[in-house]
Amino acid sequence: MTPSTLQGSAPAASSAAVPAPPLAARAASVGSSPVREILALTQRPEVISFAGGLPAPELFAAEPIRAAYDRVLAEEPQRALQYSTTEGDPALRGAVARRLGERGLPTGPDDLLVTTGSQQALTLLATALLEPGETVLVENPTYLAALQCFGLAGARVVPVDSDDEGVDPVALAEAVERERPKMLYLIPTFQNPTGRTLPLARREAVAELAARYGMWIVEDDPYGELRFEGEHEPWVSALPKAADRTVLLGSFSKVLAPGLRLGWLRAPAALRRACVIVKQSLDLHCSTVDQAAAARYLADNDLDAHLARVRDAYRERRDALLDGLSAALPPGSTWNHPQGGMFVWARLPEGYDATELLREAVAKDVAYVPGAPFFAGSPDPAALRLSFTTHTPEEIREGLRRLGDVLRSR
Template identity: 75%
Template structure:
């Protein structure tokens, strides 16, 4: 038998799982790949400003843990996370009004992993998940991979509409509600205290899990902090709070966490064992050392002050850049501004002309679980200087007007 004959009779490899071919990649990642040229002013990414990382402080933390106990720092760790880091996270959470002990916390490899673990632990194929409209894109991906049926909750510039939520909970019988209530991605809006209380009441009344994702909450520029949904009466036994160091320390460390009721937290730990055993030990110990030796809150305040200048620069130039009849959000913190152009505009079709003029944004359509609003777009304002923002908005105006 010849090589040719052998090849001709070889059976094809089995196909990929249906979910692997049905779920597309991240449009944001695709845009970043296209707009990597240095001359492009990139409002598309959700990346923190690298020049503001406390590189010296983080490097010192790594040096210290590696010098003092390299065997531990480079060894396997427990799935739940390093005790020193879990204790520090519990203390920070308690200080912000939500009593928390170390055993309430599971350390994850970025808060994105927390979403995947929760999808594994909570969702069966066909379960219904409620999300905001629009919604954080990677959450939509995580729930879709789990085979969930994702339903958008109507809202307005203040976020989820509590009445619409109540109606959907009764009609759809969802397993969970996912929300980013503070400086939401992609809109930058913040859910009011009254609406948070209404969400908590709906969950308590109808047996609903709440996944409260808070990666941006510490990046407040103005206004008063709004308490977590998890702190409201009736929400404590059904709310999972997600946090992350990606926006306040460094995303490359890939450190997130979840605070959850005991049974769900244990289920997530089992899912994590199957996924990656544990989050890298040296990263956890370095973060714990940084929290012990440095003032993270002071560092975040410096970062937020710079981000506020950049937000103000974007707000100052946005009216001239967008077509007449456009509207946009005014975030009190975070990283994003959301704009809605008149309905005749298609921001997906307009992206290429904008990139050709040296500026990029993210079209709004991928952020919708239901019918997309194709005239929307997301702008990230934190990675450019005010001068670069002004020039980027000038280019954006030229691109949108053809």
């Protein structure tokens, strides 16, 4: 048999390559963050942006942080540059545990898992807890990246009505009875996007419902140390009825620097162990040197003194924003007065669409975040989130003047 005969007996080669397999359904079904896309529009230095939930970079403790890295790399370079345990640097966990204990939540280092920001903690919890189709209750509106995280896990996300004091306990009780959720996700203090704080009576109602129906509570607290006025509320995690079913998330992003990408979760032992295993599959552990430097910073510096300076600056900026809103927003607009955090939640009169107006605003070198993407249910087109942290009072006043020009032109 000749070579040509052999070739002729083989299947004909395809003239075009077969397409690559498609993305997983969960990846295709969850969109990118509109907030991240808006931030890309506002990178021009002339834009005064109320859009990003970013800490003020000029307030970073850059020199003490640099000194902490220098000391770690000078004194223990072999440890700082090596692999480390998934649970996290013992000294860093010890420092976090002491701060929690000082604020009324007894915690040991072994109760904590260090994460790549509290955003990763959400991913760990969603993976460890949620089966596809299981129900998660959320405040409406709520943190956009949490909605993305739960969507990628295949969860069924059900919004619960909220008012000026946070999640409505009557609506929550009805939703828990009706939906029998696996998890309730809350940002009880200076919530993103609204800046609202849940009062003690409502926190106790949340704990009672969790105990009665057996659901998990995920208490996200990235902003709690940024209080400008009023008294601290206890964590839901500190309430006895919720102690065995509440996960507390924290972050160094808002109190130290987001570039460190360090956060933590405090959880009951069995769930924490499951999160450790999930984290091992994702990244093995957080950066050893970053954890060591953060622990060194906390040992060598007064974080509370640093936070006092940050709070003073943010209070002044919040006040500048609040003082100028009545002149910038159309008559009939409403807004809240947060006691801390990074955000003011505003609503334009009926007929205004904050999303449609955004491109006009950016053309005038001012930006904000429309409220619509933060809603798990029907969005409110007239709502918008205004962050006050990244500009001086003078810049805030100029930004409001520009925003007023856009809104008056409508």
